[in-house]
Amino acid sequence: MEIRIAQSGVTLPPQNATDGDIFGSRGTRRVPVLLPYPFVGPFDYAASPGLVLAPGDIVLVPLNRRQEVGVVWDAPSGPAVADTKLKPVSARVDAPAMPAPLRRLVDWIASYTLSPPGQVLAMALRVNALVPPPMVAGWRAVPQAGSVRLTPDTNSVRLTPDTNPVRLTPQRQRVLAVLGEKIIPGADLARRADVGSSVIRGMADAGLIEAAPVPAVPPFGRPDPGFREPTFSAAQAAVAAALRALVNAKSFAVTLLDGVTGSGKTEVYLEAVAACLETRRQALVLLPEIALSAQFLARFERRFGVAPALWHSDLGSRTRRATWRAVAEGASQVVVGARSALFLPFPDLGLVIVDEEHETAFKQEDGVVYHARDMAVVRARFSAAPAILVSATPSLETLANVEAGRYAHLRLLSRHGGASMPAIAAIDMRDAPPPRGKFLSPVLVEAVRARFARGEQAMLFLNRRGYAPLTLCRACGHRLACPNCTAWLVEHRARRELSCHHCGHTAPAPTVCPVCAAEGTMAPIGPGVERITEEAAELFPAARRLVMASDTMPGPHAAAEAARAIEAREVDLLIGTQIVAKGWHFPHLTLVGVVDADLGLAGGDLRAAERTVQLLHQVAGRAGRAEAPGEVKLQTFSPEHPVMQALISGDLAAFYAAEKAARRPGHWPPYGRLAALIVSAEHAEAADRCARALGLNAPMAPGVEVLGPTPAPLAVLRGRHRRRLLLKTRRDIAVQPILQAWLAAVVVPRGVRVDVDVDPVSFL
Numbered sequence: 001m002e003i004r005i006a007q008s009g010v011t012l013p014p015q016n017a018t019d020g021d022i023f024g025s026r027g028t029r030r031v032p033v034l035l036p037y038p039f040v041g042p043f044d045y046a047a048s049p050g051l052v053l054a055p056g057d058i059v060l061v062p063l064n065r066r067q068e069v070g071v072v073w074d075a076p077s078g079p080a081v082a083d084t085k086l087k088p089v090s091a092r093v094d095a096p097a098m099p100a101p102l103r104r105l106v107d108w109i110a111s112y113t114l115s116p117p118g119q120v121l122a123m124a125l126r127v128n129a130l131v132p133p134p135m136v137a138g139w140r141a142v143p144q145a146g147s148v149r150l151t152p153d154t155n156s157v158r159l160t161p162d163t164n165p166v167r168l169t170p171q172r173q174r175v176l177a178v179l180g181e182k183i184i185p186g187a188d189l190a191r192r193a194d195v196g197s198s199v200i201r202g203m204a205d206a207g208l209i210e211a212a213p214v215p216a217v218p219p220f221g222r223p224d225p226g227f228r229e230p231t232f233s234a235a236q237a238a239v240a241a242a243l244r245a246l247v248n249a250k251s252f253a254v255t256l257l258d259g260v261t262g263s264g265k266t267e268v269y270l271e272a273v274a275a276c277l278e279t280r281r282q283a284l285v286l287l288p289e290i291a292l293s294a295q296f297l298a299r300f301e302r303r304f305g306v307a308p309a310l311w312h313s314d315l316g317s318r319t320r321r322a323t324w325r326a327v328a329e330g331a332s333q334v335v336v337g338a339r340s341a342l343f344l345p346f347p348d349l350g351l352v353i354v355d356e357e358h359e360t361a362f363k364q365e366d367g368v369v370y371h372a373r374d375m376a377v378v379r380a381r382f383s384a385a386p387a388i389l390v391s392a393t394p395s396l397e398t399l400a401n402v403e404a405g406r407y408a409h410l411r412l413l414s415r416h417g418g419a420s421m422p423a424i425a426a427i428d429m430r431d432a433p434p435p436r437g438k439f440l441s442p443v444l445v446e447a448v449r450a451r452f453a454r455g456e457q458a459m460l461f462l463n464r465r466g467y468a469p470l471t472l473c474r475a476c477g478h479r480l481a482c483p484n485c486t487a488w489l490v491e492h493r494a495r496r497e498l499s500c501h502h503c504g505h506t507a508p509a510p511t512v513c514p515v516c517a518a519e520g521t522m523a524p525i526g527p528g529v530e531r532i533t534e535e536a537a538e539l540f541p542a543a544r545r546l547v548m549a550s551d552t553m554p555g556p557h558a559a560a561e562a563a564r565a566i567e568a569r570e571v572d573l574l575i576g577t578q579i580v581a582k583g584w585h586f587p588h589l590t591l592v593g594v595v596d597a598d599l600g601l602a603g604g605d606l607r608a609a610e611r612t613v614q615l616l617h618q619v620a621g622r623a624g625r626a627e628a629p630g631e632v633k634l635q636t637f638s639p640e641h642p643v644m645q646a647l648i649s650g651d652l653a654a655f656y657a658a659e660k661a662a663r664r665p666g667h668w669p670p671y672g673r674l675a676a677l678i679v680s681a682e683h684a685e686a687a688d689r690c691a692r693a694l695g696l697n698a699p700m701a702p703g704v705e706v707l708g709p710t711p712a713p714l715a716v717l718r719g720r721h722r723r724r725l726l727l728k729t730r731r732d733i734a735v736q737p738i739l740q741a742w743l744a745a746v747v748v749p750r751g752v753r754v755d756v757d758v759d760p761v762s763f764l
């Protein structure tokens with residue numbers, strides 16, 4: 001093998017890094033090429049005679065008798081392989097080069113997360129987008145025919161002076177009117193002109209229209225920053241002006257836009273997008289769950305006249321290719337996307353916005369484990385662009401950065417259009433318990449009835465999918481567990497099955513206990529959203545109900561349709577899991593009932609209280625967003641808990657202060673750093689041995705602490721036994737060099753995997 005693996009020793013380059021060397025011609029002969037595979041770094045190749053290459057160029061290179069697509073990387077790895085033994089680059093791919101800021105991001109994420117750079121590159125390089133976008137057959141008006149001015153009286157046209165006139169029926173006139181100067185795919189043309197395909201064929205035969213290729217995905221519209229300028233309150237206008245100034249400064253800065261729910265944050269930050277469009281740079285807006293963004297997209301279109309380009313996992317492959325290409329060529333100016341949109345090849349990114357920055361959905365837990373909010377900040381830095389983090393309930397991490405002066409802070413303190421904040425109250429479940437086997441307190445039931453009597457809408461929130469989280473045998477006490485995971489099976493009654501929410505294992509619901517064989521003794525314990533729906537149907541039989549849960553609301557269309565039905569008052573009672581918490585604006589919804597406000601507090605996770613406050617505050621924010629005042633009822637067994645008190649009083653600042661005070665002394669994030677090692681193996685002993693070896697070699701230094709090894713809360717997941725170790729350091733100590741030295745000291749045997757999670761969000 002002539003190809004050697006280069007060492008990757010990534011350090012953060014300065015801002016505005018130049019594009020570096022030119023390879024070939026009179027430049028260096030040695031060309032480093034990064035391939036989208038988990039190798040430890042780029043491979044060196046030789047520049048072929050006559051082929052001048054620059055970093056970012058996309059090339060074909062030989063690897064193990066195959067041709068692979070890679071990206072010319074920045075610096076050659078040095079003389080590990082003699083120049084004469086290098087294999088030549090086969091060709092340059094005719095596609096836009098990968099911009100320098102994106103290459104810097106790939107290196108940075110690889111280094112930060114301890115992932116092979118090629119594995120990160122695989123998220124940024126869409127090989128199938130490199131071929132030019134697909135074309136389909138379309139039609140255009142033959143120029144002579146198109147130039148004839150059509151009037152209602154035109155009924156024939158002479159195409160050239162010496163041919164017979166061609167009859168222009170009303171149908172043919174419609175086709176020509178729809179076509180204008182455009183090229184339109186055949187099926188679209190027939191539909192829009194409301195004619196049959198025979199009319200189109202006839203027109204082609206008569207020489208009125210001719211076939212022409214047209215891109216399968218229509219080009220992206222240009223958002224117009226002046227399309228419909230909003231009217232703002234003085235407070236909103238001041239914040240919008242500050243955001244515009246940040247964009248116009250064309251330099252890196254991070255700003256937290258912190259505003260109460262319903263304060264019009266979206267409209268305000270769209271002004272930053274408008275400013276970015278005016279400077280002709282590109283803008284990226286990250287949303288935690290793009291499938292739920294129908295209302296956001298409608299607002300965008302109202303403001304700018306066209307929809308933005310979207311980027312998420314549900315995109316069809318044609319649209320995905322066309323979008324990637326349009327971004328690379330600068331033809332798409334605004335992208336609204338999920339976390340993977342960070343890796344799009346924007347040549348001139350002028351603004352990055354992270355909406356709902358506190359959301360844990362921004363953390364990618366599989367493959368390269370990274371936090372998209374934090375990496376969005378890095379992306380903005382490399383692009384010399386401002387980053388704006390938006391939330392009504394910012395994360396403690398972001399607040400700590402504000403406190404330390406690293407991030408600026410802009411606030412919107414009141415609701416837009418005079419709406420008031422909802423009144424939040426606890427229902428003490430010890431004083432007002434529901435009937436046996438039920439879950440809604442009579443106090444909540446009365447409150448819902450009162451809203452219905454006034455013709456208003458109500459919502460019941462429970463962050464748990466399915467019918468019941470646990471099924472047990474009343475005769476012998478046996479509980480139905482997942483055979484692959486340390487987890488109970490969740491009953492989904494509508495689907496007539498039990499399912500594991502960790503590995504996806506499903507089984508039919510048994511009628512006989514699998515242990516004691518008793519019949520009819522299997523009983524559901526606790527509620528899921530399906531069970532609440534059943535209870536609500538008994539209590540409010542006349543109410544029109546709608547259930548929103550991620551498993552019953554699979555795609556953007558379903559969510560958009562649900563939102564439309566709620567806005568149109570075709571629904572009285574909305575019942576949902578956390579997807580109803582996210583940014584919706586339902587003007588007629590005036591009551592939110594939280595079925596189990598204590599749910600998120602169990603488990604002792606570092607951020608359990610913070611997350612519960614964030615989620616319930618978001619849910620509460622759905623109530624009373626228009627003229628009618630809103631009301632929120634929290635069903636809880638501990639109304640005196642600081643989380644409930646913070647929600648009831650609305651004094652989030654006091655809660656945050658208490659939470660910070662609790663984390664600071666022990667150097668817990670954001671006042672310290674964490675990294676988790678997750679050891680997994682098919683056999684428990686193998687996992688234990690490796691975890692013990694890691695424990696024995698644990699780093700020891702002032703300000704550095706290792707917790708574990710311990711069995712993970714999910715001790716078995718997908719059939720693999722898991723052990724966890726947690727590295728905790730002071731904030732001024734980086735975890736990466738410690739992790740590298742630690743992992744290098746331990747031999748991980750075959751069949752055992754050690755996953756690294758820097759800044760863990762999940763502790764399962």
Ligand SMILES: [Zn+2]
Nearest residue numbers: 473476513516
């Ligand atoms: Zn039993």
Ligand SMILES: [Zn+2]
Nearest residue numbers: 482485500503
């Ligand atoms: Zn499972």
